Amino acid sequence: MDKNDFYAIFSNRQKNIHQNEDEIKDSIRKSLTISINSFLIDIFGWHFFSNYKDSYIDQIKRNIVDDVLKERKNLYIHGSVGTGKTTLLLYIMKTILNKRMQQQVENLSLDTQELIDGILFFNAVKLSNLLIDYNTDLDIIVNNTYLFIDDLGTERTEHSRFISGLEYIVDYSYRNGFPLLFITSNIPLENLFHGNLIRVADRLRSNTVILDIQGASYR
Template sequence: MALSKEQYDNIMLQYSQTRDRHRHELERRRHLVYAKIPEYKELEDRIPGLGLERLRSALFAAPAKSPQDEGDSTARSTSTASESGSRSIDRSGSVSFKDQIRKVSDEKRALLMRAGFPGDYLEPQYDCPDCHDTGYIGSQKCHCLRAREIEILYDQSHLKDLIRQQNFRTLSEQWYQGEDLQRFRKAVQVSRTFINNFRQDYENLYFYGTVGTGKSFLSICIAEQILNLGAPVLYFSASALFDRISSYVFGRARAEYQSFLDDLYGCDLLIIDDLGTEMTNSFVSAQLFSLLNERHLNRKSTIISTNLSLEELQDRYSDRIFSRITSNYTVCKLTGPDIRVLKKVRRNGTYKTS
C-alpha cells in the first residue's frame, strides 16, 4: 500500500503550484522595485551587455601561431609562450568579468537597502531551499517530499490521533512493579529491536495479557516509528476489521473488497488490535487465517494485540491460526494492573464504577 500514482501526482502538482506562487511573488516584487528605483533596472540591463562583451573578446582574440609557421624548436617555444599568454588572458578576462558582475550585484543590493528593501528582496524564494521546491535533490527524494509522503501514510493508517498520545515519548514504567515490570521491559526491548530491524528482517509480534497493560500502547509506539521510516502501516481493531470485511463480502461490493484486500495484504505493517473482541464465527476465522497466511507468504509484518491467552486463542480459533501465530510470531506477555483505571484514579482522585 505505497502511495498511488494519483497521490504522487498530487504532491508533484503541489510543488508546481508552490513554484508558480513564488515566481509570481518575485515578479510582483520586481515591478515594485523598478517603479521605486529606476536605477535598479538600468543596472540589471547592463548585465547582458557585459556577457556579450566578454563573448566578443573571446571570439576575436588573436589565435596562437602554429608550429608549421616557424622552425620546430622555435615553434615549440613560441607556441608554449603563446598558449601560456592565451591562458593568462583568458584568466584575466574571466576574473575581470566576474569582478564586473560582482560590482553590479553589490550596487543593486546597495540600491535596494537604501530604498528600505532587504538586500535579498529580489532573490528567488523557496519553501524548501534544499530542493528548490522540486521534491528532489539530484535523483534522490528530498526530505520535504519524504515528509509529505509520510503525512499521507499517517492519514491512511487510521492512527494519526492515537499517535499524538501514545508514543515512545510518553511511554512510562511507573505503572509496573516486580515481574510485571520485567515483562514490560522485555516487550519494550522486543519492540525496539523490531523497529531497528524492520527494513532487513521479516518479523511478527503477538502481544497478549491482561486488560490495560500496554499492549495496544506498544503497538502504536511501533507504528509511529515505522511510519516515520516511510513504510505504509494499517491499524484496525479486530471488530472494525471484520465488520468491514463482512460489509464488503455480504454487500457484494467486489471491487471495493478486492481493493481493501490489496491494502491488507500489501501494507508493510498491519496492526490488529484487541483480537477476540469481534464476534467470532467460521467466517471470521476463515478470513483471519487467509489474512495471516497471505501476509506471511508476502513476508509482510503483522502485530496482534489481545487479551486472549495462548490457550484461549487455540480454543477460539482454528488450529491453523494457532499454529501460524505460535510458529511465526514473537510472543510477548504483559501483566499488571489496568493502567487506564490507574490513570483515571490519578486524574479524578477516586474511581467510580457506573
C-alpha cells in the same frame, strides 16, 4: 587571486551548499512530521495520540520491537485491558514511519504517500465487519508491508467468513513473508488453539514473537 583566496572562496561555497542542504532537510523533516502526525491521528484519534509519550515504552519493549522489525517477525501482544497494548502499536507504527522519514530526509525526497504506503491498521471489530458484512477483497488487505490488528477476540469469531478471512491473511503472511503482523489481544495465543481460530494460532506460532504485558490497568 592567490591560493589562499581561492581556498577561502571554495570553503565558503561549500559551507553555503551544506547550509542550504541542511535547510532543505529541515523543511522536509517538518513537512513529513506533520504528515506522520496526521496519519496517526486518523488511526488512533486525537485524544489517544495527544496523550501518548514515548517514555511510556520501556527499554525491554523497545528492544523487542527493534528485533522483530529487523528480523521480520510477527508480534503478538497479549495483556489485560488497559496495560498499554494499543500504545505499543502506536510506538511501533511511529518507529516505522520515523525510519522512512529519515530515509527521505537523507535522500532529499518529499513523498507523503510513499511514507505511509503499505501500512494498514484495523480494530478487530472493524476487520470482522469488513470480512463478514462487506465481503472485502482479501488481496487488498494482504498486499501491504505491515498489518496491525488491535483487540483480536472482541469480534464475531464464530462467523465462518471472519474465520476463513483471518486464516487467509495469516497464511498469506506465513507463505510470503508479508505483511508483517502486529496483533494485540486480551487472549493468550495458546488459548486460540481451543477455539475457532486454531489454524490462525498454528500459523502464527511459527514466525511470531509473543509479548505478554503484565501489570495493572493504566485507565
